[in-house]
Structures are given as C-alpha cells and as structure tokens.
C-alpha cells in the first residue's frame with residue numbers, strides 16, 4: 001500500500017471496473033460508514049418512541065408504538081447509498097417497513113415532510129417514496145440500527161441523496177405543497193437526485 005496521500009486518494013476514489021456504473025457523477029466509493037449529523041444524537045428509548053402520520057390539516061391519521069411498528073411486516077433491502085458530501089456505499093443491507101404499507105389509505109397529497117427527534121426535517125414528493133422506493137428502517141447489516149445512524153429508526157430513501165434519509169424519524173406529515181426541510185432551506189436541492197447531481201438549489 002502506498003502511504004502518500006496522492007496514491008491513497010487515487011486508489012480510494014477510482015471505482016473498480018464492476019462498480020463503475022453504480023457510482024453517480026462526482027461521487028467516490030466509501031468502505032466505512034461516516035456519521036453526518038447536525039447537532040447531538042437523540043437517544044429516545046423504544047418505550048417512548050412512536051411513529052405518526054399527520055394529515056395536511058395537522059390531524060393525527062395513524063400512530064404506531066415501537067411494539068406495533070416492530071410487528072409490522074418488514075422487508076430486507078440491499079441498496080447503494082449516496083451522500084451529497086460525495087461518498088457512496090454499495091450493497092448496504094437494511095431491514096425496514098415500506099412506506100407503501102405505512103401510507104396505505106391516506107390522503108393522496110403531492111408531498112410529505114419527515115420529522116424527527118432533535119427537530120430535523122426533510123421534504124419529499126409522495127411519488128419519490130412510494131412504489132418500493134422508501135422504508136422506515138430499524139436494522140442495518142443484521143443488527144438494530146445504531147443511534148449514530150438514526151436508531152431506533154430512520155427513513156431510508158436510497159434513490160435520493162442521503163440527507164433525505166432522516167435519522168431518528170418520528171413521523172411523516174402529508175402536505176399539499178413542497179415545503180423545504182432543514183437542509184433544503186439551507187441551500188440543498190429540493191429533490192436531490194444523485195444521478196442528476198442535484199446537490200444545491202441551482203443544480
């Protein structure tokens with residue numbers, strides 16, 4: 001192994017042949033799992049955790065306690081993830097409950113906003129999180145999701161930049177309009193497609 005920063009960086013940033021088509025433009029292949037959090041890590045005990053669906057008028061549509069959520073049908077997900085800070089990870093393994101299931105028979109608003117312990121929010125079009133595109137994940141690589149990575153549960157929307165995958169998620173608010181969330185209000189792109197390099201507002 002070369003010790004110089006140039007050769008190390010070169011080796012780390014050049015995707016192997018078989019993975020080249022899976023790294024979006026401007027991204028590099030990461031083997032570790034960086035933690036990116038704005039603020040302290042919330043630690044909500046499962047007994048105090050619940051997940052809510054809130055209607056456009058602010059009304060409570062559904063609520064699952066931790067026990068109820070844990071009893072919902074879970075799916076195994078193998079997917080690539082892409083952070084706007086330019087790292088990508090391939091073939092990550094998750095378990096979670098599909099948003100298709102959670103959003104069943106709810107008002108068909110065009111958008112939703114995820115809200116979290118700690119106050120983080122992110123906005124998403126409904127069409128970006130339905131049709132097998134998003135989950136509330138509670139396990140990563142065969143173990144309960146670590147608090148640093150959003151445990152007990154986080155949103156997982158692997159087709160969009162990873163800031164959309166809200167950690168410590170506590171609910172989804174259905175909205176008629178697309179209301180910018182925490183990072184979206186600070187200059188990140190409203191949609192965030194890694195394949196179109198939608199990093200910032202004007203991308």
Ligand SMILES: Nc1nc2c(c(=O)[nH]1)N[C@H]1C(S)=C(S)[C@@H](COP(=O)(O)O)O[C@H]1N2
Nearest residue numbers: 034035036037038116120149163165166167
């Ligand atoms: N609640 C919450 N969710 C969050 C964040 C955050 O600061 N708070 N950071 C986002 C960003 S910018 C990224 S890149 C990913 C990082 O997830 P990781 O720490 O598991 O890698 O979480 C996203 N979800």
Ligand SMILES: [Mo]
Nearest residue numbers: 036083084163
């Ligand atoms: Mo990020």
